[in-house]
Amino acid sequence: MTDTWLVAGGAGYIGAHVVRSLQAAGIGAVVIDDLSTGSSDRVRVPFVRGDIGNVDLVTDVLRQHEITGVIQLAADKQVAESMTEPLTYYHRNVVNLMQLLTAMARAEVDRLVFSSSAAVYGMVEAALVTEDHPTRPINPYGETKLVGEWLIRDQARATGLRFAALRYFNVAGTAAPELADLGRTNLIPMVFDALDRGEQPVIFGCDYPTPDGTCVRDFIHVEDLADAHVAAIAALDSPGAAQVFNVGCGRGYSVREVIETVAEVAGLSIEPRPSDPRPGDPAMVVADTEHISTALGWRPRHDLREMVRSAWHARSPQLSAAQG
Structure with a gap:
């Protein structure tokens, strides 16, 4: 069989791509999503609109579709918002995980x-x-993700649950225009939004204590x-499988470098405007990906330019087509 x-969260930006990869691998998929940030237009598999905090609903879905495993992507993920709405983040990211x-x-x-x-x-x-680096998150979003890992680990010890926790670094790009990032908080979409408004990105x-003074991230x-x-x-x-994996490229790019790459791909002159740091942002976080490479045989295939180019083509197909 x-x-x-x-x-869970399969109608979102990342979730829709995960479903696509599952299908390519011959693995069946069912999506549950409350559509708070996702879009049902992205879903081409059996779909249930609902909250993972609804234990009875999720139990019924698991049984009805004879589910053999769960990929949990349903969560709030804006660092700055988590600083002002910590209770919301603990409810959505921790309490709902307990219910799931x-x-x-x-x-x-x-x-x-x-x-x-x-x-x-946190600050590194x-x-x-x-993966064995000390975990000291500096914002509620990071704290909820760490607590989530603890919950899963403890449940695994108690019940034999098998799990893999994937520590995402900065996600970008798209595999197809219809799956593009519709959010407005990730760096590359924020740059595009500013350009659409005729403004320079911020x-x-x-x-920061980095080579060019701007934050460095692994994309x-x-x-x-x-x-x-x-x-x-x-x-x-x-x-008894229980592992934690970094998922990144193992190479850092500064915010300024990313904006320069957008300018190159878009064929535009961009002069970013400096602003105050956002609360909860560490200076530099870059993944060591040796563990996932060795244990799972997984390696990234795309570089930053490919991420930006795919996102730009999805965002502005007419402009990007004219530019080749």
Whole structure:
């Protein structure tokens, strides 16, 4: 019998790409999403509109569709918003996860791939961050992701749940225009939005202890990230499987470098405007990806220019076509 995985948050930007990768690998998928940020237009598999905090609903879905594992992507993820609305973030990212785990236990579903985040590391000093680096998140969003990992680990010890926690770094790009990032908080869409308004993009903080004074981040193409979920599923065949993986490119780019790449791809002259740093933003976070490469055989296939180019083509197809 073919495995069928429930993708919680599968109507979102990352979730839709994960579903696409599952289908390419011959793995069945069912999506549950409350559509608070996702779009049902992206879903081409069985779909249930609902909240993962509804234990009875999720239990019924798991049983009805004979689900063999869950990919948990349903969460709030804006760092700045988490600083002003911590209770909302703890409810959406922690309480709802508890409810999801409860439903999984009821339905005897014992495999989970969890969407975690590099935000669990907080301020880092190492050039490359390994999975055993101290976790000291500096914002509520990162804290909720770390607490989520703890919840899953403890449930695994108690019940035999098999899990993989994927610590995402900065996700960008798209595999197809209809799956493009519709959000307005990630760096590349924010730059596009500013250009659409005829404005120059803003750089939040130019005095960080980095080579050019702007934040440095590790960017991962969303298609590569989605494929990492398929690789993680394969690692859950062994009883007692419980691992944490960084998912990034292993190379850092500054905010200024990203904006310069957008200018190059778009064929535009861009002069970013400096602004105050945003609360909760660390100076530099770059992944060491040796663990996921060795354990799962996964490696990223796209570079920053490909991420920006795919996003630009999806955002402005007529302009990008004219530019070749």
